[in-house]
Amino acid sequence: MKKYGFFSLLIAFVFLLTACGEDQAANSSSEGGEKKVYKVGIDTTYPPFEFEEGGEYKGIDIDLINAIAENQGFQIEFSPMDFGGIIPAMQAGQLDIAIAGMSITDERKKIVDFSDPYFDAGITLVVKKDNENIKAVSDLKGKTVAVKKGTVGAKFAQEHAGKEGFQVTQFNDSPAMFQEVVNGNADALIEDYPVIAYAIAQKELGLKVVGERLNGDQYGIAVLKGKNPELLEKINKGLAGLKKNGKYDEIINKYLAE
Incomplete structure (x- = not known):
């Protein structure tokens, strides 16, 4: 009886260790798996914010969204297009993010949610x-x-x-x-x-x-209205992090140094 009880207990213990190992492996796989990829709409005819040079996308917006993605642990895939087609593409589900020197306006707020402002334009x-x-x-x-x-x-x-x-x-x-x-x-x-x-x-x-500037608008990063609050939170956290660690100023000065 004692032998049988000990053997049963041993098997149960081995089973428990195996199950725990599988759970840990699953968690490890989830944490170390591929990062979420978001499609980003840009307009490459808009230097110094977005342009193409030597087959590469460059500019303030490009560097900024890349740095935000790195800071927040996600990946991006750029989709260049005419500026006027970016919001319609978001509405059609073809884009997750828009960063294109896009001014924050009440009219656009009806369609998209903006991040905190990242540039004072006009x-x-x-x-x-x-x-x-x-x-x-x-x-x-x-x-x-x-x-x-x-x-x-x-x-x-x-x-x-x-x-x-x-x-x-x-x-x-x-x-x-x-x-x-x-x-x-x-x-x-x-x-x-x-x-x-x-x-x-x-x-x-x-x-x-x-003359003087005709208005005092600000640029924001956009996601489709009400559809992705978690992504918008990541963008705002990343932007705040870049401003805190000096990376934001580094990017701006790279293109607009006096």
Whole structure:
């Protein structure tokens, strides 16, 4: 009887050890398994925030979302597209995240949830370098203004066109918009200040910024409204971590150092 009881107890103990080992292995596999991959919508015609160089995506937004992903332990896959198509792509379930120099607006908040702001931007009026007649929006009567589709600049132009008496022409990307003014087909353009300031500093475009900034908007990282609060929390935690450890300033200064 004693032998049988001891043998039964031994088997039960071995079984218990095996089960515990399997649980630990499962937990280890779960913790050490592949990281979650999120699809990120970007617009690569938007330096210094997003551009392609030597077959690589570069810019403030690219470096920032990569650093956030590393900080929070997830992976990303970039999906470049026209800016105007990013939010529709999110609505269609093709993207998880959007980071594209996207201004935080009440209109967009109806569709997406924004992270904490990561950049103070603002739009500005731009003309040919030799243009001395246009110095403010009030000088645009009878003129043509170029804008980029789906942007805050485009919205501003459309809201003021009737009152100020100018026409609006829209483009899919910033370089085409710049060229329209350089070629004389449009009298002015409206662009995010850091974008045009960077473009003018990088090469001679034949353009100049005039007047004060037309608004004081901020950029945010977006996820589809109400669909992924956990991801938004990770983004905000990662952004806060980068600001705390100095990585955020390092990224900004890399592209916009005075």
